[in-house]
Amino acid sequence: MSQTLFDYTRQDAAGACSTAHAWAKVPAPLTPPERHALAERAAALLKQHNAVLVAHYYVDGALQDLALATGGIVSDSLEMARFGRDHAAQTLVVAGVRFMGETAKILSPEKRVLMPDLDATCSLDLGCPADDFARFCDAHPDRQVVVYANTSAAVKARADWMVTSSCALEIVSDLHAKGQKILWAPDRHLGRYIQEQTGADMLLWNGACIVHDEFRGLELEILREQHPGALVLVHPESPKSVVEQADVVGSTSALIKAVVEGNAPAYIVATDNGILHRMRQLAPGKTLIEAPTAGNSATCKSCAHCPWMAMNGLANLVDCLESGEPQIQVDEPLRVKAQACINRMLDFTAARRSATAAPTSGITPGIGAA
Ligand code: 13P
Numbered sequence: 001m002s003q004t005l006f007d008y009t010r011q012d013a014a015g016a017c018s019t020a021h022a023w024a025k026v027p028a029p030l031t032p033p034e035r036h037a038l039a040e041r042a043a044a045l046l047k048q049h050n051a052v053l054v055a056h057y058y059v060d061g062a063l064q065d066l067a068l069a070t071g072g073i074v075s076d077s078l079e080m081a082r083f084g085r086d087h088a089a090q091t092l093v094v095a096g097v098r099f100m101g102e103t104a105k106i107l108s109p110e111k112r113v114l115m116p117d118l119d120a121t122c123s124l125d126l127g128c129p130a131d132d133f134a135r136f137c138d139a140h141p142d143r144q145v146v147v148y149a150n151t152s153a154a155v156k157a158r159a160d161w162m163v164t165s166s167c168a169l170e171i172v173s174d175l176h177a178k179g180q181k182i183l184w185a186p187d188r189h190l191g192r193y194i195q196e197q198t199g200a201d202m203l204l205w206n207g208a209c210i211v212h213d214e215f216r217g218l219e220l221e222i223l224r225e226q227h228p229g230a231l232v233l234v235h236p237e238s239p240k241s242v243v244e245q246a247d248v249v250g251s252t253s254a255l256i257k258a259v260v261e262g263n264a265p266a267y268i269v270a271t272d273n274g275i276l277h278r279m280r281q282l283a284p285g286k287t288l289i290e291a292p293t294a295g296n297s298a299t300c301k302s303c304a305h306c307p308w309m310a311m312n313g314l315a316n317l318v319d320c321l322e323s324g325e326p327q328i329q330v331d332e333p334l335r336v337k338a339q340a341c342i343n344r345m346l347d348f349t350a351a352r353r354s355a356t357a358a359p360t361s362g363i364t365p366g367i368g369a370a
């Protein structure tokens with residue numbers, strides 16, 4: 001299976017700017033005894049340092065299992081932010097990508113935030129440099145600036161709102177109802193989806209996730225014919241031709257919830273295939289089929305897995321706990337500015353939760369849902 005190669009030429013971007021660089025840093029597979037020994041060592045170090053592991057659904061299954069076994073969390077990006085902010089531990093270890101570590105640090109500057117590899121970034125973050133973005137904002141001062149979580153602290157510092165895939169629809173809908181026009185960045189597919197759902201006046205930045213951008217509508221149609229009755233679950237970072245065929249469109253937590261609570265025997269899943277680990281655990285016996293990323297309409301056959309998420313492993317997790325490096329640092333004036341748009345989102349979702357006495361995208365026990 002070939003890997004999608006993508007290069008970001010800007011020299012000032014943080015992290016591994018090309019996917020080739022990211023794939024080269026993905027840890028080698030471990031033997032079961034190696035995995036067991038490293039997981040035990042990591043658990044002991046987490047305890048010794050009063051640290052908690054905050055993991056995303058796309059990272060290696062061994063890290064997800066370790067997070068759950070040691071009192072941490074595996075969740076979507078909104079719940080990762082909430083959990084890190086609210087947990088008493090003074091050290092947060094974030095297994096995910098850089099913007100997730102930065103969000104944790106922005107919300108909890110007094111805590112030490114470690115990551116296994118700071119080069120783990122995101123194509124959406126790389127595709128939205130802060131200075132270009134500032135010019136876009138300057139050109140449209142009449143618009144509310146809404147940015148996706150998958151951005152740098154500097155981009156968040158320019159925003160009025162941060163959103164994640166689990167609350168973006170509600171927040172934009174609310175702004176639209178109040179007569180606000182929106183400037184949206186960076187994911188063009190998610191932006192278009194929200195624009196279509198809400199009817200809001202939105203200007204879109206032209207960014208994309210290299211993983212979700214590879215799902216193909218034409219091949220999905222063929223797959224659906226082969227599996228009549230299968231429910232189609234799609235993350236909204238996917239192209240329109242894929243989203244249009246979805247039975248459920250939602251955040252990673254929402255897609256897991258759909259599998260756990262659904263009555264269908266089979267599910268076609270259009271998101272990073274790291275999510276299948278938790279889906280299999282929570283919904284044993286259900287058939288999970290990966291959505292197609294290849295075929296006549298594809299530019300290449302992608303592996304449907306994020307190279308930056310894949311950079312997190314047990315060995316570099318142990319290393320960062322032993323050495324206390326690398327740590328996320330965010331310049332204080334920038335942090336204060338970036339915090340405002342994240343808090344606005346957290347306050348909005350908390351108010352919605354208490355008003356409806358139900359979460360925005362549902363909580364199923366065992367799911368780190370929004
Ligand atoms: P979620 O917030 O849905 O977990 O998505 C994060 C992400 O990076 C998806 O590619």
Ligand code: SF4
Nearest residue numbers: 122123209210211306
């Ligand atoms: Fe970014 Fe896509 Fe990776 Fe998510 S899956 S972290 S959006 S590149």
